[in-house]
Amino acid sequence: MxxxxxxxxxxxxxxxxxxxxxxxxxxxxxxxxxxxxxxxxxxxxxxxxxxxxxxxxxxxxxxxxxxxxxxxxxxxHLITLEDVKDIYQIREMIEGFVCSLSAENMQEEDIAELEKHWGLMEVHSKNGNLDNYLEASTNFHNKLIASCHNKKLETIYQGLLNWFKLFRSFIHTADIQKTRASSSLLEHRAIIDALNDRNKDLSEKLSREHVQKGRDNLFQVLKLAN
Known part of the structure; x- marks a missing residue:
């Protein structure tokens, strides 16, 4: 059934x-x-x-x-390394661009909402609740995309969300992902700080590095599974 x-x-x-x-x-x-x-x-x-x-x-x-x-x-669909490479390549370009664009235009209320999502991520990370952590992380990134106020870009990003969910459903039980959550939390913190400082170049750099590390983590999980 x-x-x-x-x-x-x-x-x-x-x-x-x-x-x-x-x-x-x-x-x-x-x-x-x-x-x-x-x-x-x-x-x-x-x-x-x-x-x-x-x-x-x-x-x-x-x-x-x-x-x-x-x-x-x-x-x-069986997830392949090629799927991960392609989707994360697109994600890196979008989120890096968004951080670069938003750093100079982000409002205080935008920063406050990112802080709220990060606070929930911190709580769930400490409690070891990976599902709730990933949900809070998704909300963080959705807010990041929304903060650039580009509806067309939001639509494109929303089209990738099913792939993100698919990847996360595959890795959320892996022990390696629990370790990844701790370092990911610090990466999100650094992105907020760079955005708050209106540092355009650093915001983009940190965002791209964050996506790359997520990709490498998923590569590792897939290789272990195979």
């Missing part, structure tokens, strides 16, 4: 609801990388026909979260 939870509500298009539920199940780790998605079983579970399930799976295939194989059906 599939480990998915989807609530069907009439106002929203059925295909979108199924795609959203499957997407959440994949990025949360309830559906594991490589796990087969059987249209009939999902349709029976949701009490719908196979057609909207098939279309929902196609949407996830276009997003890169599901792989389709002729005569073998669909499987949750």
């Amino acid at each position: 599939f480990n998915i939870s989807i609530k069907i509500n009439e106002p929203k298009r059925l295909i979108d609801q199924i795609a959203s539920g499957l997407r959440d199940s994949i990025t949360s780790g309830r559906l594991k990388p490589g796990e087969q998605l059987k249209e009939m079983e999902i349709a029976d579970l949701l009490r719908v026909s196979r057609s909207p399930v098939r279309e929902a799976i196609r949407i996830l295939n276009l997003e890169g979260l599901v792989d389709l194989f002729p005569r073998r059906g669909a499987r949750v």
